[in-house]
Structures are given as C-alpha cells and as structure tokens.
Amino acid sequence: MGLEDYRRSVSETKRAAILKAARQNFLIGGYSKAAMAEIARDADVSTATLYKHFSSKETLFRAVIEEAYGGIDERPIADVGGASAHEVLCGICRIYLRQQFEDQMNGLLRMVIGEVPTSPQLAQEVFARGVTVRYGQFRKVLDALVARGDLAPHDTETSVRQLGGIVKEFIVWPALFTKDYRIPDDIEETIDGCVSAYLTIHGRPAAARIAK
Amino acid sequence: MGLEDYRRSVSETKRAAILKAARQNFLIGGYSKAAMAEIARDADVSTATLYKHFSSKETLFRAVIEEAYGGIDERPIADVGGASAHEVLCGICRIYLRQQFEDQMNGLLRMVIGEVPTSPQLAQEVFARGVTVRYGQFRKVLDALVARGDLAPHDTETSVRQLGGIVKEFIVWPALFTKDYRIPDDIEETIDGCVSAYLTIHGRPAAARIAK
Amino acid sequence: MGLEDYRRSVSETKRAAILKAARQNFLIGGYSKAAMAEIARDADVSTATLYKHFSSKETLFRAVIEEAYGGIDERPIADVGGASAHEVLCGICRIYLRQQFEDQMNGLLRMVIGEVPTSPQLAQEVFARGVTVRYGQFRKVLDALVARGDLAPHDTETSVRQLGGIVKEFIVWPALFTKDYRIPDDIEETIDGCVSAYLTIHGRPAAARIAK
Amino acid sequence: MGLEDYRRSVSETKRAAILKAARQNFLIGGYSKAAMAEIARDADVSTATLYKHFSSKETLFRAVIEEAYGGIDERPIADVGGASAHEVLCGICRIYLRQQFEDQMNGLLRMVIGEVPTSPQLAQEVFARGVTVRYGQFRKVLDALVARGDLAPHDTETSVRQLGGIVKEFIVWPALFTKDYRIPDDIEETIDGCVSAYLTIHGRPAAARIAK
DNA sequence: CATGAATGAGTATTCATTCAT
DNA sequence: AATGAATGAATACTCATTCAT
Numbered sequence: 001m002g003l004e005d006y007r008r009s010v011s012e013t014k015r016a017a018i019l020k021a022a023r024q025n026f027l028i029g030g031y032s033k034a035a036m037a038e039i040a041r042d043a044d045v046s047t048a049t050l051y052k053h054f055s056s057k058e059t060l061f062r063a064v065i066e067e068a069y070g071g072i073d074e075r076p077i078a079d080v081g082g083a084s085a086h087e088v089l090c091g092i093c094r095i096y097l098r099q100q101f102e103d104q105m106n107g108l109l110r111m112v113i114g115e116v117p118t119s120p121q122l123a124q125e126v127f128a129r130g131v132t133v134r135y136g137q138f139r140k141v142l143d144a145l146v147a148r149g150d151l152a153p154h155d156t157e158t159s160v161r162q163l164g165g166i167v168k169e170f171i172v173w174p175a176l177f178t179k180d181y182r183i184p185d186d187i188e189e190t191i192d193g194c195v196s197a198y199l200t201i202h203g204r205p206a207a208a209r210i211a212k
Numbered sequence: 213m214g215l216e217d218y219r220r221s222v223s224e225t226k227r228a229a230i231l232k233a234a235r236q237n238f239l240i241g242g243y244s245k246a247a248m249a250e251i252a253r254d255a256d257v258s259t260a261t262l263y264k265h266f267s268s269k270e271t272l273f274r275a276v277i278e279e280a281y282g283g284i285d286e287r288p289i290a291d292v293g294g295a296s297a298h299e300v301l302c303g304i305c306r307i308y309l310r311q312q313f314e315d316q317m318n319g320l321l322r323m324v325i326g327e328v329p330t331s332p333q334l335a336q337e338v339f340a341r342g343v344t345v346r347y348g349q350f351r352k353v354l355d356a357l358v359a360r361g362d363l364a365p366h367d368t369e370t371s372v373r374q375l376g377g378i379v380k381e382f383i384v385w386p387a388l389f390t391k392d393y394r395i396p397d398d399i400e401e402t403i404d405g406c407v408s409a410y411l412t413i414h415g416r417p418a419a420a421r422i423a424k
Numbered sequence: 425m426g427l428e429d430y431r432r433s434v435s436e437t438k439r440a441a442i443l444k445a446a447r448q449n450f451l452i453g454g455y456s457k458a459a460m461a462e463i464a465r466d467a468d469v470s471t472a473t474l475y476k477h478f479s480s481k482e483t484l485f486r487a488v489i490e491e492a493y494g495g496i497d498e499r500p501i502a503d504v505g506g507a508s509a510h511e512v513l514c515g516i517c518r519i520y521l522r523q524q525f526e527d528q529m530n531g532l533l534r535m536v537i538g539e540v541p542t543s544p545q546l547a548q549e550v551f552a553r554g555v556t557v558r559y560g561q562f563r564k565v566l567d568a569l570v571a572r573g574d575l576a577p578h579d580t581e582t583s584v585r586q587l588g589g590i591v592k593e594f595i596v597w598p599a600l601f602t603k604d605y606r607i608p609d610d611i612e613e614t615i616d617g618c619v620s621a622y623l624t625i626h627g628r629p630a631a632a633r634i635a636k
Numbered sequence: 637m638g639l640e641d642y643r644r645s646v647s648e649t650k651r652a653a654i655l656k657a658a659r660q661n662f663l664i665g666g667y668s669k670a671a672m673a674e675i676a677r678d679a680d681v682s683t684a685t686l687y688k689h690f691s692s693k694e695t696l697f698r699a700v701i702e703e704a705y706g707g708i709d710e711r712p713i714a715d716v717g718g719a720s721a722h723e724v725l726c727g728i729c730r731i732y733l734r735q736q737f738e739d740q741m742n743g744l745l746r747m748v749i750g751e752v753p754t755s756p757q758l759a760q761e762v763f764a765r766g767v768t769v770r771y772g773q774f775r776k777v778l779d780a781l782v783a784r785g786d787l788a789p790h791d792t793e794t795s796v797r798q799l800g801g802i803v804k805e806f807i808v809w810p811a812l813f814t815k816d817y818r819i820p821d822d823i824e825e826t827i828d829g830c831v832s833a834y835l836t837i838h839g840r841p842a843a844a845r846i847a848k
Numbered sequence: 849c850a851t852g853a854a855t856g857a858g859t860a861t862t863c864a865t866t867c868a869t
Numbered sequence: 870a871a872t873g874a875a876t877g878a879a880t881a882c883t884c885a886t887t888c889a890t
Contacts, residue, residue, distance in 0.1 A: 030329045032244035036885055046851045047886080057885065107329075113388055114326015117242045117319070120391035127389035161381050162409055168385070169377025176325055177339035179332035197374055201412045218869070219874070226874090248860060258876045260862080269860065430890070431853070438853090454753050456668035460881060470855045475882065531753070537812055538750015541666045541743075544815035551813035586833055589805025593797050597804070600749055601763035603756035621798055624837045647870095672864055682872045683865080693864065851890085859883075866876080 015053050017043040023064045027107045031061060031115055061115070062122055068108050069129050072099055080141060085150035085203065089195040090188075092138050093167055097191075099134075101183055106175045113176075135160045151202050163198045170194060227265050229255040234266075235276045239319045243273055243327050273327070274334055280320050281341050284311055292353060297362035297415065301407040302400075304350050305379055309403075311346075313395055318387045325388075347372045363414050375410045382406060439477050441467040446478075447488045451531045455485055455539050485539070486546055492532050493553050496523055504565060509574035509627065513619040514612075516562050517591055521615075523558075525607055530599045537600075559584045575626050587622045594618060651689050653679040658690075659700045663743045667697060667751055697751070698758050704744050705765045708735055716777060721786035721839065725831040726824075728774050729803055733827075735770075737819055742811045749812075771796045787838050799834045806830060 021042035025034040036057055040050040054060035080088055100106065109126070116123045135157075142156040170190050175181040184190070233254035237246040248269055252262040266272035292300050312318065321338070328335045347369075354368040382402050387393035396402070445466035449458040460481055464474040478484035504512055524530060533550070540547045559581075566580040594614050599605035608614070657678035661670040672693055676686040690696035716724050736742060745762070752759045771793075778792040806826050811817035820826070 028329065030244075030326060032242075033330070035883080040852095047853095048851055048888085049849090051886070052850085110325050110328050113322050114242060116322050116389065116391055117240065118245070123389040123391075127386065131386075158405065162378050165377040165379075165381025165385075166374050167377075169373050169380060173377075173380070174339065174343075177328065177335040179328055179335075193370065194374075197413050201409050219872090223874075247858080249858095259860085260877075261875055263861065264874070267861095431851090435853075452753065454668075454750060456666075457754070459879080461879095471881085472856075472883075473854055476853070479882095481881065534749050534752050537746050538666060540746050540813065540815055541664065542669070547813040547815075551810065582829065585805050586802050589801040589803075589809075590798050591801075592809070593801025593804060597801075598763065598767075601752065601759040603752055603759075617794065621837050625833050671862080676873095683874095684867085684872055685870085687865070688870080851888105853888095853890105855884100855887080857884095860881100862880080863876100863878095867872105867874095869872085869874105 011053075014043070014045050014049060018045060018050055018053055018060070019064055019067055022060050023068070023104075023108075026061065026064060026111060027104050031057075031111050031118075036060075058119060061111075062119070065108060065112060065122060065126060068103065068105060069126060072129065072134060080144045080148070085145050086195055086199060088141060088145060088150075089163070089198065090191050092141050093163070093191045093195060096134070096138070096164070096167065097171060097183070097187070100172055101175070101181075106172070106181060110176060131161070135164060138164075150204055151199075152204055154202055159198070159202050162201065163194065166194045166197055167191070223265075226255070226257055226261065230257060230262055230265055230272070231276055231279055234272050235280070235316075235320075238273065238276060238323060239316050243269075243323050243330075248272075270331060273323075274331070277320060277324060277334060277338060280315065280317060281338060284341065284346060292356045292360070297357050298407055298411060300353060300357060300362075301375070301410065302403050304353050305375075305403045305407060308346070308350070308376070308379065309383060309395070309399070312384055313387070313393075318384070318393060322388060343373075347376060350376075362416055364416055366414055371410070371414050374413065375406065378406045378409055379403070435477075438467070438469055438473065442469060442474055442477055442484070443488055443491055446484050447492070447528075447532070450485065450488060450535060451528050455481075455535050455542075460484075482543060485535075486543070489532060489536060489546060489550060492527065492529060493550060496553065496558060504568045504572070509569050510616075510619055510623060512565060512569060512574075513587070513622065514615050516565050517587075517615045517619060520558070520562070520588070520591065521595060521607070521611070524596055525599070525605075530596070530605060534600060555585075559588060562588075574628060575623075576628055578626055583622070583626050586625065587618065590618045590621055591615070647689075650679070650681050650685060654681060654686055654689055654696070655700055655703055658696050659704070659740075659744070662697065662700060662747060663740050667693075667747050667754075672696075694755060697747075698755070701744060701748060701758060701762060704739065704741060705762055708765065708770060716780045716784070721781050722828075722831055722835060724777060724781060724786075725799070725834060726827050728777050729799070729827045729831060732770070732774070732800070732803065733807060733819070733823070736808055737811070737817075742808070742817060746812060767797075771800060774800075786840060787835075788840055790838055795834070795838050798837065799830065802830045802833055803827070 018039065022034070022039045025039045025042065028034070034057075036050060037047055039060070040047045043050070050060075054063060083091070100109075112119075112123050112126045139156045139160045142151060142160055145151040146153055146156065170193075171183075171187070230251065234246070234251045237251045237254065240246070246269075248262060249259055251272070252259045255262065262272075266275055295303070324331075324335050324338045351368045351372045354363060354372055357363040358365050358368065382405075383395075383399070442463065446458070446463045449463045449466065452458070458481075460474060461471055463484070464471045467474070474484075478487055507515070524533075536543075536547050536550045563580045563584045566575060566584055569575040570577055570580065594617075595607070595611070654675065658670070658675045661675045661678065664670070670693075672686060673683055675696070676683045679686070686696075690699055719727070736745075748755075748759050748762045775792045775796045778787060778796055781787040782789055782792065806829075807819075807823070
C-alpha cells in the first residue's frame with residue numbers, strides 16, 4: 001500500500017512538473033511554438049512519460065488552461081461587510097483584476113483566443129467559466145447590496161456584465177494586446193471611475209453620493 | 213509605359229489574390245497552421261511569386277491585418293442629424309458592430325491576439341487603431357451630442373470607452389471565444405440596453421451627477 | 425547499464441553510418457550539392473535522426489573533415505633505422521602521399537578550400553593540422569637525421585616545408601585540380617627527384633652553403 | 637553601321653558589368669551562394685539580359701575565371717638585364733605573387749578547386765594555364781640564366797616547379813586556406829629564402845650535383 | 849514502468865531559368 | 870533586344886508521436 005502511495009505521489013509530482021513546464025513554454029511563444037520535447041526536458045521527464053500523462057499536445061494545453069481556470073472560482077470573495085457600496089464594488093473589481101493578472105493569466109487567455117479555430121470547445125469552456133462562474137460570484141455581492149438597499153433593485157445578471165465590461169475595456173483589453181503588460185500605477189483611480197459609472201446607473205436613489 | 217502599366221495591373225491582381233487566399237487560410241486554422249504553399253496554390257500563383265510579393269509569412273500576415281484594419285477608419289460615420297441621442301448612439305453602435313463582424317474581422321482579431329508573443333508590435337498597432345482611431349470617430353459624435361445639449365458635458369474620451377466596453381462585453385467578447393459566432397437576433401435590444409445604460413450615466417438631465 | 429550500453433552502441437553505429445554517407449555525398453558533388461535528405465537515406469536513418477547526431481549541415485561537414493584529419497597524426501611514422509638519409513626521406517614522402525591520397529582525402533581538401541568563405545575557421549584548422557601536426561612529425565625525422573650527421577644542422581622547421589612544398593607541387597597540386605586523380609606510375613622517380621633536390625640543399629657535405 | 641557599333645559597344649559594356657558583378661558575388665560566398673538575380677541586379681541588367689550573355693551560371697563562372705586567367709600570360713615578364721641571378725629570381729617570384737594576390741585571384745582559385753567535382757574541365761584548364769603557361773614564361777628566364785652561365789645547365793622544366801613549389805608552400809598555400817589573407821610584411825625575406833634554396837640546388841658552382 | 853532514440857510528414861524559403869510583353 | 874514577373878523543384882530543418890529495450 002505504501003508503495004502504491006509512493007508511486008502515486010511520484011506520478012503526481014511529475015504531472016505537476018509537466019504542467020508547470022508546459023505553462024511556461026506555452027507562454028513564451030504561444031501554443032504552436034512550444035515543443036513537447038522541450039517541455040519534457042524542462043520538466044525533467046522523458047517524452048514518453050509526458051505522453052503517459054497527457055496523450056497529446058492539445059490535451060496538455062487543455063490541462064494547463066483548466067488548471068489555471070480551475071482555481072479561480074474557489075477563491076474566497078470579499079465579504080460585503082459594513083463597507084459602502086462603492087468600497088465593496090471596488091473590492092470585487094480588485095479581486096477580478098488580481099485573478100486576471102496574476103500568474104500570466106492574460107497570456108493564457110491570449111492563447112485560448114488564438115486557438116479558437118483549433119480548440120473551439122476549450123474556448124467556450126473558458127468563456128463560460130469567466131462569465132458564468134466568475135460573474136456569478138460577483139452577482140451575489142450585487143444582490144446583497146440590493147438587499148441592503150445600497151443598489152436599486154434591478155437585473156443584476158445584466159448589470160454585473162456592465163460593470164465587468166467597463167472594467168475590461170480599461171484594463172483587460174489593453175493587457176490582451178500588450179506582450180508584457182504591467183498594471184498601471186493609477187489603477188485605483190481607474191477602478192474608482194468604473195465603479196462610479198456603474199453606481200450612476202444602478203446606485204440607490206443615492207445619485208448624490210457618487211464619485212469621489 | 214503600356215508594358216509597365218500592364219505589369220502593374222497583373223501584379224496588383226495577383227497581390228490581391230494572394231491576400232485573399234492568405235486571409236482565408238489564416239482564418240481556417242490560425243496563423244501557424246496556414247501553409248504558405250497552400251496559400252500560393254489557392255491564389256493560383258507559385259510560392260516564389262508569393263514570396264516576391266510578401267517576403268515572409270509574418271509580412272504576409274501583417275499585410276492581411278493591415279488591409280482589414282486599413283479600411284475601417286475610412287468608413288463614413290453616421291451623421292448626428294435630427295435624431296435623438298438614443299437613436300444616434302444606437303447608430304454608432306451598429307456601425308461599430310458591423311465593422312467588427314463583417315469579413316470575419318473577429319477571426320483576424322483572434323489571431324492578432326494569439327500572435328502577441330510573436331508579433332507584439334502588430335498587436336499594438338491593431339489595438340491603437342481600434343481604440344484611438346475608431347473611438348476617435350465615435351467621440352466626434354458624442355461631442356456633437358454634448359454640443360447639442362443632448363449629453364451632459366463630460367470627458368468624452370473616457371465615456372466613449374465606457375460605452376464601448378459595455379457593447380464589447382455583450383457582443384464582441386462572446387464572439388471572440390466562439391468559432392462561428394452569429395450575431396444573435398435580439399441584437400437590437402442588446403444595443404438598446406447598452407445605450408440606455410450609457411445615457412443613464414451621461415444623459416442630459418443627469419448632468420449634475422456626472423463623475424469627475 | 426545494459427540498456428545504456430546498447431543504446432550507445434546503436435547510436436555510434438548510426439553516427440558512423442551517417443558520417444560515411446555524408447563523406448560520400450559530399451565527395452560526389454561538393455558541399456552545396458549534397459542534400460541532407462539523401463545523406464540520411466544513404467545512411468538508413470531518418471533526417472530527424474541525422475539532425476539529432478549533427479545539428480546542422482555545417483556541423484556534419486566539420487565532423488566529416490575532423491574525422492578524416494583526426495586519424496592522420498596518429499599514424500606511426502617511419503623509423504629512421506639504419507637506412508640512408510635518401511631512403512628515409514623517400515619513406516616519409518611516401519607516408520605523406522599515402523595519407524593524402526587514400527580515402528579521397530584530396531576531395532575533402534578541395535571542399536575545405538572551396539568552403540573557405542563559409543567556414544573559414546575549419547579551413548584554418550585543417551591548414552594548421554596539415555602544416556603544424558604533420559610537418560611536426562616529419563621534422564622529428566629530419567632532426568634525427570641531423571643528429572645522426574646525415575643532414576647538415578639547419579632550421580628544420582623551414583626545411584621540412586621546402587621538401588613538402590616541392591612534393592606538393594609535383595603531386596598534390598595536380599591532384600587538387602583533377603577530379604579522379606590517380607597517382608602516376610613514375611611516382612617513385614618523382615619522389616626521388618624531390619628528395620634529391622632537398623638533399624642538395626641540406627645534405628651533409630653541403631652544410632656550409634645553407635641559406636639564412 | 638554606326639548603330640551597329642553603338643549596339644555592340646552597349647552590349648560589351650553590359651557584358652563587362654555582368655562579369656564584374658559576377659566576380660564580386662562569386663567571391664563573397666563562393667559559387668553556390670552567389671545568386672544570378674543578384675548578379676543581374678548588381679550589374680544593372682535584367683536576368684534575361686544576363687542569360688542572353690551567359691547561358692547558364694556555370695558558363696558565367698567559367699567566363700569569370702577565363703577573364704581572370706586570360707590576362708595573366710600577357711603581362712610583361714621581368715627582363716634578365718644585368719641583374720644577378722638572385723635578383724632576377726626574386727623578381728620573377730614577385731611577379732608570380734603579384735599575379736596571385738591581386739584582384740582576389742586566390743579567392744577565384746579556391747572556387748575553381750571547390751568546383752572540381754562540378755566543373756572538372758575548367759579546373760584542368762586553370763591548372764594547365766598556371767603550370768604550363770606561367771611556368772613556361774618563367775622557364776625562359778631560367779634558360780636565359782643558364783645561357784648566361786649563372787645557373788648550371790639542367791632541366792629547367794622541372795626546376796621551375798621546384799622553385800614554384802617552395803614559393804607556393806610558404807605563400808600561396810596559406811593564402812588558400814585563409815579567408816582574407818594579407819601578404820605578410822616579411823615577404824621579401826621569405827622570397828629571399830626560397831630563391832636561396834633554389835640557387836643552392838641549381839646555382840652555378842653546384843652544377844655537378846644536380847639531380848637527374 | 850520509464851526511457852530517449854527514431855520517425856516521416858511537414859515547413860518556410862530560395863534559386864536557376866523561362867516567357868509573355 | 871530587353872524586361873522582370875513567374876515558375877516549380879529543391880533545401881535545410883522541426884516536431885508530435887511511437888516503440889524497442
């Protein structure tokens with residue numbers, strides 16, 4: 001039994017090493033330019049072992065993406081707590097951006113988009129994960145704010161996307177087109193502007209309180 | 213002179229055929245999977261002729277993208293005319309979407325994004341063209357509406373992106389992840405929703421509430 | 425261990441087969457006309473295997489040359505023994521010529537010369553090997569003859585080249601320009617003439633007249 | 637008639653331009669790497685014109701070589717005059733070397749050697765020109781010196797090659813293997829050494845000892 | 849069970865030569 | 870007579886995947 005466990009743990013260690021090496025290699029030059037042989041070498045396994053774990057390059061790519069996106073929705077979301085609506089919304093925007101920018105997530109996203117003709121289903125899954133799952137979490141916050149009376153009652157399924165769209169426009173979209181994008185220093189002000197715009201639309205009658 | 217003209221016309225015909233074939237091939241399986249030999253065959257020229265026109269695959273790709281994006285800003289923009297702000301804004305949204313969806317523009321955009329690691333500069337140019345040039349045109353409309361008193365005075369450079377972001381979120385973003393995206397039937401309602409949200413923020417009577 | 429040994433032996437067998445096929449192919453039409461694919465085919469390996477062993481055509485060419493020239497200086501050199509100076513010198517000339525004419529060495533030399541613009545360093549190495557190493561061995565013989573009193577004391581570094589130059593002029597130089605050069609039947613007389621001329625310069629009783 | 641002359645002169649001008657451009661291009665990277673298209677461009681003619689003048693690359697190469705070697709034997713040779721045998725011989729060595737080193741003759745020679753498998757006949761011709769023609773001229777000088785009593789009577793056909801061989805060994809052979817060979821500063825001393833060795837063999841008082 | 853050598857189909861690119869104008 | 874665009878065969882090199890040990 002112990003032997004089996006040992007083997008499993010070795011196997012999982014290798015699997016993790018492969019995934020890590022693959023992610024790095026994919027990120028450097030995109031899906032096509034990454035070479036299985038080099039991934040294997042970087043992961044300190046033979047190509048045969050690599051293929052034992054992932055039966056094809058596409059499978060490996062998918063695993064890399066799934067691993068990256070799998071973690072996203074398990075993150076704790078900011079509690080509404082006693083903070084103002086503005087503060088809470090800025091908080092969820094920050095969470096969103098943190099997830100989007102850490103670990104080269106943007107680079108992975110670029111690849112998923114680039115590989116749409118080849119792996120359309122994967123792209124759909126990533127999209128669904130992003131919109132359905134992530135936005136779903138954020139909706140809970142919006143709903144809580146509505147319940148608390150900080151937001152006017154409205155269709156939060158739509159409104160979460162309005163907020164998301166504005167944030168993406170200013171922050172994610174540029175990152176998608178820029179190789180080594182760095183989050184700009186005035187990010188807080190940008191977030192603030194996005195949230196203010198959102199509150200102008202959906203904020204309680206409380207129009208007067210808007211904007212810094 | 214006659215000879216030269218003849219040659220030029222033949223040359224331009226071939227160049228156009230190559231660009232067309234290249235665009236199609238690129239769109240099918242992405243940049244990497246497209247083969248120069250097949251592009252040449254589809255364009256009814258030899259590979260050598262192809263290379264006389266475009267000295268490398270990357271050059272050809274760039275030419276395809278530039279041709280696609282070159283036309284965009286020369287399109288006439290909707291006149292403000294006597295229409296209401298809401299109508300005018302829906303109009304520019306429609307223009308934006310028409311440009312984005314015709315001729316498989318979304319597919320090209322996907323490739324540009326996918327090739328960011330390889331051709332970062334091209335991506336920057338496309339981004340600049342999209343944001344600077346296109347939004348620049350739309351801003352003129354917003355400024356006209358402000359001048360006319362239909363919109364509250366505000367920073368239109370920012371607000372055009374707010375509108376753009378919301379529209380992208382609902383329409384462009386899904387298309388980016390979907391192989392053969394078809395504009396949904398309820399597109400008009402979606403546009404209407406986006407514009408309404410925008411007007412809530414920047415519409416006239418709301419002048420007092422404008423952020424920064 | 426057994427596996428590794430097996431693999432090494434297979435690998436070395438293939439490497440040798442590749443080198444042999446490469447040498448033949450290079451000799452047929454020169455460096456440029458030799459095709460990697462055909463070399464691979466002749467060696468009964470795939471092109472990929474060829475490239476695993478030699479990372480480029482140039483590398484392969486260099487390996488062929490180095491293999492050919494590597495053996496040269498490990499050959500035993502004629503012992504001075506009790507033979508006359510004339511006999512000894514004829515002996516080393518014969519060794520020199522045997523090395524130069526066996527295994528199509530002249531053909532390889534032609535290629536090295538032809539590839540000087542492309543591989544200048546390789547040419548330098550071959551030249552150094554020829555002059556420094558080979559002549560170095562022959563010098564030992566001359567020095568022995570000087571010590572024995574059969575040659576007048578003199579600068580053997582220069583004189584070995586005088587002998588070599590004369591021999592080359594009559595035998596190597598024509599071979600360099602002739603596709604399938606065959607050593608002529610009167611080679612012995614030619615060698616004899618060269619050695620006689622050399623001895624006229626450096627032979628014993630003539631000691632007083634040495635130049636410089 | 638004048639028109640015809642004009643045409644001929646234009647044609648010859650172009651031919652000369654082509655030959656010049658070809659020589660340069662051949663010298664840069666060797667026969668194979670030179671491209672007909674670039675030669676044509678450098679010569680300011682169309683490829684078709686180039687092919688009107690020289691029906692193939694090989695023909696062009698041959699023409700370049702022939703032009704280069706054609707001039708050699710028409711050069712005036714040093715007169716024996718009243719100079720000493722040593723001076724005269726140094727003089728013809730200098731002539732030989734001047735011919736060999738000017739206009740990148742060594743580079744052309746390298747190519748001829750490298751192309752022996754492809755153009756064996758050309759190599760033969762160049763060899764014959766070098767040995768027969770050039771040495772023939774130099775023999776006249778040797779014969780004159782013999783007649784004058786400065787050299788012992790002997791077979792000058794052989795002895796001219798002995799001198800030539802020694803000179804080649806020290807000066808031409810290294811140049812053959814060195815990309816941008818520069819004649820060393822101590823060339824005069826080297827020549828002097830070669831001539832002295834030659835005179836030791838064939839100089840007057842030594843007449844008795846000449847080998848066969 | 850792990851290895852890494854081997855594969856063969858595929859890629860972008862080049863070039864001597866021809867031909868319609 | 871001159872052009873230069875067009876050709877198509879050829880070339881070095883790569884890579885995802887398999888298989889004998």
